[in-house]
Amino acid sequence: MKQKEIWLINLEPTIGAEIRKTRPCVIINDDSIGALPLKIIAPLTDYKDKYKNIPWMIAVSPDKYNNLKKASVVDVFQVRSVSEERLIKRIGIITDKALAEVIRALQLVFGIQ
Numbered sequence: 001m002k003q004k005e006i007w008l009i010n011l012e013p014t015i016g017a018e019i020r021k022t023r024p025c026v027i028i029n030d031d032s033i034g035a036l037p038l039k040i041i042a043p044l045t046d047y048k049d050k051y052k053n054i055p056w057m058i059a060v061s062p063d064k065y066n067n068l069k070k071a072s073v074v075d076v077f078q079v080r081s082v083s084e085e086r087l088i089k090r091i092g093i094i095t096d097k098a099l100a101e102v103i104r105a106l107q108l109v110f111g112i113q
Contacts, residue, residue: 047071067092
């Protein structure tokens with residue numbers, strides 16, 4: 001369970017507008033930190049044209065490394081910490097470029113310069 005890996009993760013139960021279901025998510029925390037069996041993740045959802053100009057929605061196209069079935073976005077606004085027990089199956093990995101875009105989106109979402 002390492003940074004950049006895409007895992008199928010059970011996000012239930014949820015409340016309100018939290019992203020739901022068992023779905024692919026990217027592990028975004030640095031591998032060198034963390035004493036608890038937790039991972040900081042950002043969920044993926046199906047790509048829609050309306051996400052094109054939303055800076056915290058990072059587009060990821062299917063390829064042989066990420067093993068996604070369809071065009072997706074990493075929804076950085078839905079970042080959260082989850083127990084490793086929620087991680088079901090490793091699917092693939094995102095590129096260094098995509099991780100850099102996720103980090104920039106995190107800076108935007110958290111107001112970090």
